[in-house]
Amino acid sequence: MSKTILERRLFGPGPSNPYPEATSALGLPLLGHLDPEFIARMDNVCDGLRVLWGTKNSRTLPLSATGSAGMEAAFVNTINPGDVAVIAINGLFGERMCEVASRVGAEIVRVEHDYGTPIDAERVAAAHPNPKVIAGVHAETSTGVVSDIAALGAIKGDALLITDAVTSIGGMPVLADEWGIDVGYAGTQKCIGVAPGLAPFTISDRAFERRVAKPQSWYLDLGLLGGYATGSTGGKRTYHHTAPVAMVASLEAGLNRIQAEGLEAVTKRHQEAGKALQDGIQEMGLELFAAEGHRLPQLTTVKVPNGVDSAKVRSYLLNRFNIEIGGGVAQYADTVWRIGLMGPNANPASVALILASLKEAIDKA
């Protein structure tokens, strides 16, 4: 057993601390994955996810793995070898899309943006006349930037639009149907306020009809999964794999928690906490990394001041305050901090605590 520690405050890019209701539900009596009570629970979860995705898609379900597997599911179910995928890259997760899509045999057209800036839909539109897929990240966890997915939907033409909503879902509006998202994937461990382990996923009828007949992944084959998780085959559930039933119970509780507060109130809470943190950071004389006007409220990126050792500050926060914040990624590993206010952590007390502890850490680390 690891040594006992006080509860960490998870103010990094994720996982966040979960809602207490979500944690408690992990300990509910376990149900078999084919139990009628579990099927009812799964139905509730799929309904709750439709609200968060802003979709009526019947095929909206939690995949039995983490958000990165959601990304893989998006590509293995839409790309046949040689299909063209135009991928917008403005951070690590756009890069990862290219890596995942390349393993499915996609012909990839990269549309690169500076890290810290949002996706430019016009450049994406100009990249290829007739791609099978266009893909972009809604909330780039690596840079703290939000991109306009509706603008990608407006220019997608006949292409399928794949969207990474791992860090946006539950923390800001995601309107899959209105924006024209065909395939979306997310994670539970950020603004939904549940432990990591499931990938909320949605796919439109249009994309499902054009899906890969026999994807290279059996585990993530939506043609097989739909029958089990969403009853979309018209009634009888078919066994595919053993669902992670405890995690599904926790997700149900997290979704109920969000519903009880109201999704609009939850996103407003994220918005206000992020704004207060970003104002406070700038009042301390620090600079933000993400371009103004395109900053995620739930994930703030801060430039590490000259002469300050990023790792020492993070260790100080962890050891003195039990606070986790994140470093940057790739070339910004040591020059950017990532501070998340997600799920239950999106509140004024977290903001006050971060500002006070970060100031001390910079001064004393």
Next chain:
Amino acid sequence: MSKTILERRLFGPGPSNPYPEATSALGLPLLGHLDPEFIARMDNVCDGLRVLWGTKNSRTLPLSATGSAGMEAAFVNTINPGDVAVIAINGLFGERMCEVASRVGAEIVRVEHDYGTPIDAERVAAAHPNPKVIAGVHAETSTGVVSDIAALGAIKGDALLITDAVTSIGGMPVLADEWGIDVGYAGTQKCIGVAPGLAPFTISDRAFERRVAKPQSWYLDLGLLGGYATGSTGGKRTYHHTAPVAMVASLEAGLNRIQAEGLEAVTKRHQEAGKALQDGIQEMGLELFAAEGHRLPQLTTVKVPNGVDSAKVRSYLLNRFNIEIGGGVAQYADTVWRIGLMGPNANPASVALILASLKEAIDKA
């Protein structure tokens, strides 16, 4: 929220009821996946899994998905398109291996056995002179049969031996190194006594050296995973994906629980409970499905008596006693019951309860 029910007794083929310690650990304060405390926890888990696998393999880790993803990981990391895979089939999970391997482009040589019988190593050896991979299921969850994996190891020659230990691990001896298993995968939700959601996995150095350079799955690429989960790259951990940290904490607690009782005592408990159940079933005048001498103690398969409605009996057990048992699979869906005694459920009280309730259900359903 689903309606409140009493705790189910999960006597089906899995998931089983978890050990209480494993359930409690799900509610431990969440740690970030790169937190030093979490890394220590992951190290403990990998150590504990090595004991259960009977291996010294450095690359022994919990994959971040369920057992079926473990199967996929085994094949995507060993099979290049056109490689020959000799697959022993004596149940549903041998069939599934063929399906998964076909999606990696394997040239599959099927060695079919009657359901209910064990794998015949001589027939496997005779199937192909020089396969890349030989694969078989140790404990067939679909039929209740145990096969002699050491015998497959003895005839494997230059091939890599892939073994499904989903239902055997933690409930009966699994000796990967002694038997010659090169790649093994399992689940947490059977005899380990933890909720489903992770796939304990092990791969030998020999298999790792011969692995696929760039597997078609990024999520299950062991070349990338090893650096994160096991520190096998020699120290520094690299970020791959967000681990399902709550499930890993639960697995640590389950492994600690097994270690505290002693693995030998745990397997003996499974052995005795299974023997008592199978004796009692036969004393009731019912017949067992799995061939004598090859029966799993942790999963008993029973022939549904003539004139008895399998589904009605299972519904009666669920509604009156809160007891779940499983039906059969494939052509045996309605003619076989599967009764599991796994993890904490492997005890004399479970045996007495099953025998009494099954008798009533058959009489009254």
